[in-house]
Amino acid sequence: MATAAKVGSNFTGVQMSPKDTKRLLEAVNEIHPDVPGDERGMLVERTERSAEAGRIGSVPVPGSAKGMLKTGFDMMKGKSPEVFLDKLGERLAFERNGVRLYEAMIAKARSLDAGSELVGMLQHLRDEEFEHMLLVRQAIESLGADPTAQTPCADVAGVMAMGIMQVLTDPRTNLAQCMNALLTAELADNAAWELLIELAQAAGHPNIADSFVKAKTQEDDHLVKIKTLMRRDLVMQTR
Amino acid sequence: METISGILDNKGTPLEKQTFTWKEMAGQPISKLDDDAFTRVRIILMNGVETDALRLKHGIARFNRELRLPLAEIRRVEQHQATMVNWLIGADHSPLETTVAYEQVAIEVTAAVAQNEPDPYQGQTYRFGLLEDFDHLYRYSAMLDRLEGKDANNILQGYTDIVPGRKTSEHHRHPENDIRDNYEKNSAALITKIHAALITGAEYQTHDYYMNIGPLFADPLARQLYAEIASVEEQHVTQYGALSDPSESHMEKWLVHEAMEVYLYASCAEQETNPRIKAIWERFLDYELGHLNVACEWFKKLEGRDPAEVLAGPLPKMVEFKSQRDFVRQVLAAEVNLRTAGPAYVDKAKEPQSSLDYRNHLASQGLASDIVSAGYQWAPGGELMRKAS
Numbered sequence: 001m002a003t004a005a006k007v008g009s010n011f012t013g014v015q016m017s018p019k020d021t022k023r024l025l026e027a028v029n030e031i032h033p034d035v036p037g038d039e040r041g042m043l044v045e046r047t048e049r050s051a052e053a054g055r056i057g058s059v060p061v062p063g064s065a066k067g068m069l070k071t072g073f074d075m076m077k078g079k080s081p082e083v084f085l086d087k088l089g090e091r092l093a094f095e096r097n098g099v100r101l102y103e104a105m106i107a108k109a110r111s112l113d114a115g116s117e118l119v120g121m122l123q124h125l126r127d128e129e130f131e132h133m134l135l136v137r138q139a140i141e142s143l144g145a146d147p148t149a150q151t152p153c154a155d156v157a158g159v160m161a162m163g164i165m166q167v168l169t170d171p172r173t174n175l176a177q178c179m180n181a182l183l184t185a186e187l188a189d190n191a192a193w194e195l196l197i198e199l200a201q202a203a204g205h206p207n208i209a210d211s212f213v214k215a216k217t218q219e220d221d222h223l224v225k226i227k228t229l230m231r232r233d234l235v236m237q238t239r
Numbered sequence: 240m241e242t243i244s245g246i247l248d249n250k251g252t253p254l255e256k257q258t259f260t261w262k263e264m265a266g267q268p269i270s271k272l273d274d275d276a277f278t279r280v281r282i283i284l285m286n287g288v289e290t291d292a293l294r295l296k297h298g299i300a301r302f303n304r305e306l307r308l309p310l311a312e313i314r315r316v317e318q319h320q321a322t323m324v325n326w327l328i329g330a331d332h333s334p335l336e337t338t339v340a341y342e343q344v345a346i347e348v349t350a351a352v353a354q355n356e357p358d359p360y361q362g363q364t365y366r367f368g369l370l371e372d373f374d375h376l377y378r379y380s381a382m383l384d385r386l387e388g389k390d391a392n393n394i395l396q397g398y399t400d401i402v403p404g405r406k407t408s409e410h411h412r413h414p415e416n417d418i419r420d421n422y423e424k425n426s427a428a429l430i431t432k433i434h435a436a437l438i439t440g441a442e443y444q445t446h447d448y449y450m451n452i453g454p455l456f457a458d459p460l461a462r463q464l465y466a467e468i469a470s471v472e473e474q475h476v477t478q479y480g481a482l483s484d485p486s487e488s489h490m491e492k493w494l495v496h497e498a499m500e501v502y503l504y505a506s507c508a509e510q511e512t513n514p515r516i517k518a519i520w521e522r523f524l525d526y527e528l529g530h531l532n533v534a535c536e537w538f539k540k541l542e543g544r545d546p547a548e549v550l551a552g553p554l555p556k557m558v559e560f561k562s563q564r565d566f567v568r569q570v571l572a573a574e575v576n577l578r579t580a581g582p583a584y585v586d587k588a589k590e591p592q593s594s595l596d597y598r599n600h601l602a603s604q605g606l607a608s609d610i611v612s613a614g615y616q617w618a619p620g621g622e623l624m625r626k627a628s
Contacts, residue, residue: 010272012393014619020397021619023564028617031402031571037613039385039622042460045610049459159457170330171267 004176004237056152059086060145078203081143088140089151091196094189095133097161101185102126104168108178111171118229125222132215139200139208161185179230186223193219251528254312259319267515268329271336274513276343276396277560281507282327282516283337283344284441285523288503289321291440295496299489306489309537313530320523327516332394334452335383335461339394341445342379345372346399348441350563352434353570355555361431361482363584364419365438366570367577368475373567374404375468378608381615382464390621398562401617405575407608410471411601413593416579417477424484424491429552433499435482436492440499442479446472463607481582490538494549497531506557 014021059082078084106122109115140147150158167173167181193216200209269278296310296317303310328337346369353365380391380401391401422431446469453465483492504524511517535546578590618625 008273011275011396012272014392014397017397020562020564021392024392024397024400024617025619027400027402027564027568031400033612033614033616034403034406035609035613035615039613039615041610041613042385045460045605045607046458053459166330172329 004174004234056155057150059089059151060149077205081203084199084203084205085140085143085145086151086153087192087196087199088136088143088145089147089149090153090157091192092133092136092140092147093150093154093157094161094185094192095129095136097158097165098129098185098189099126099133101161101164101168101182102129104165105178105182108168108173108175112175121225121229125225128218128222132218135211135215139205139211142208143205160188176230176234179226179233183223183226183230186219186226190216190219190223249528250532251530252522252525254316254529254533257316257526257529259323264319264322265326266323269327269513269516271329271331271394276340276394276398277347278511278513278516279328279340279394280344280347280560281511281520282324283341283444284348285503285507285520286321286325287344287441287444288437288500289317289324290444290447291436292317292496292500293321294440294443295492299493302489305541306537309533313533316526316530320526323519324523327519333387333389334455335379335387336389336391336394338379338449338452339376339383339391341448342372342376343395343399344441345369345445346376346567347560347563348558349438350566350570351559351561352438354563354566355558356431356434357428358422358431360420361422361434364478364482365434366574367579367584368438368442368478369567370405370571370575370577371407371410371471371475372404373400373571374407374410375471377401377403377615378407378464378468378612380617381612382461384615384617384621384623385611386458386461388621388623390619392617392619398564400564400567403612404571405577407467407471408602408606409578409598410474411467411594411598412474412579413591413597414474414477416581416591416594417474417481418582419478419481420582421482421484424487427484429495429498429550430554432483432495433502433554435479436496436499437503439476439479439483442472442475446476460607460611463605464611467606467608488542490534490542491549493534494531494538494546497527497534498550500527501531502554503558506560509557510560 010016102122102125106119106126109119109122137147164181164185168178173181193212197209197212197216200206200212269282271279293314296314300307300310332340349365349369349372353362353369356362356365376391376395376399383389383391395401422435424432449465449469449472453462453469456462456465483495487495501524504520504527508517508520508524511520538544538546538549576587577584578587578594579585580589580591616622616625
């Protein structure tokens with residue numbers, strides 16, 4: 001694998017411009033803040049705005065009333081079935097995004113000539129993310145809900161994933177940086193499956209919970225693989 | 240370059256040879272970390288110049304059937320020049336980091352222009368606007384630190400001070416106090432016309448950028464901060480736009496704009512430190528000479544005059560892309576309390592009631608620029624580093 005870091009003319013720090021920094025600090029010492037207070041004012045304002053704000057959106061009504069009454073559908077149960085549905089929507093969005101993350105990672109690995117073994121492994125992980133996506137879709141459909149709807153948690157998951165995708169698709173990022181981005185996704189994914197199984201049980205859907213156990217096991221494997229790869233590569237370069 | 244008309248013999252690259260591919264337009268960006276901050280300053284500035292070239296030519300085309308095709312032909316090249324230039328900004332710049340860079344452009348370029356400007360009133364106007372953009376940099380730097388936990392100096396690289404200027408909350412004026420007196424086209428120096436076209440274009444770009452990215456933020460304070468500062472940028476476009484003579488014909492304005500583009504690309508090419516980017520500036524300098532020559536031909540045809548009537552006169556040295564810290568500090572010390580009454584510059588105590596009423600209402604439900612910068616003092620690595628030591 002390519003070296004994860006190189007020495008060069010990075011201009012961003014103060015050590016690169018000692019004279020300018022001295023002048024800048026002189027200005028800071030001479031010209032003081034013109035508004036009293038500190039960052040706590042932002043906290044107050046943000047709290048107020050959160051209290052005033054509406055919501056990101058809603059969970060769609062699960063299916064048609066007619067659809068829901070059909071036999072074969074696992075009726076929506078529990079105190080707040082929409083909470084479970086929202087999290088299912090989130091997982092579907094995350095896994096769908098995960099497939100694209102691995103596809104971007106495969107392109108990166110190929111460009112870095114990282115070896116067919118790595119590409120093969122990434123392909124395998126990508127395919128499992130795809131399986132998980134289908135699994136969640138099936139679970140949503142079994143509840144008579146619409147897997148094509150973007151639930152609020154799905155929307156927020158998309159916001160969270162934006163940075164990870166930016167890292168993976170930037171042609172300038174290296175393998176270690178991309179592995180780190182994937183690790184962020186896999187850590188969240190792993191915890192999310194664990195929670196989802198618990199939620200399925202709490203919502204009274206043992207069949208769904210059982211069907212998710214395999215996905216969780218595979219996600220455990222993803223996490224180990226990404227962590228190991230990253231650690232091995234970086235430790236080797238650092239030693 | 241001592242005169243523009245002196246280089247009219249150089250026909251530049253013919254329009255039909257000004258070609259691009261999509262891949263080169265969406266080419267490799269500069270390094271946020273390893274390139275000099277002034278490379279980014281030039282990139283942002285020239286994107287502003289090119290987008291303003293498009294804007295002006297669209298405006299002219301609305302009023303002139305005969306020019307529609309030649310203007311469209313040049314605009315197509317300018318569109319692609321703008322793309323190639325703007326796409327040099329890497330995706331690892333957050334919108335807020337790019338904002339800090341935009342303010343660095345506004346400060347360092349306006350300061351350079353203010354010192355080169357021979358007309359005292361126009362020079363005063365640049366100094367006036369300068370202190371406002373200088374303050375915007377401080378507010379945005381506080382926002383960057385307190386929102387993203389980043390140090391604005393990573394972008395500024397020590398060239399530009401991060402301290403309060405004329406307070407942003409006091410920039411909002413009634414429109415009647417944003418109109419400026421214009422230069423007289425027959426007596427103004429060419430460089431005066433070029434400066435007005437340049438700074439208007441640069442501010443326009445900044446305004447449009449803030450209007451586009453402001454809603455991308457989730458944080459209500461960041462959203463409001465962009466709203467507050469975008470409104471000031473609209474005032475700046477108003478004030479700088481008022482500096483040019485409204486009696487200039489469309490053709491005269493076109494000529495001045497092309498001359499400005501030539502002058503700026505020449506300045507960029509002269510001072511660029513990144514060889515790959517320098518090659519772009521040199522290539523586009525030749526393109527601009529081509530555009531200027533087309534404009535001259537149409538000027539002769541439509542107005543039956545010699546372009547030298549508009550483009551004559553000496554040009555000072557190139558725009559200097561360097562830290563203008565000393566000049567900015569002097570202006571800050573001397574002019575921070577200036578305000579405007581109509582087109583006149585007056586002391587704070589004489590600011591018209593119209594502006595005070597206008598801004599008091601706007602601020603009556605709170606000011607993000609005050610909230611985000613309360614007590615903010617820059618420190619190397621950001622304010623948390625100082626608090627920790």
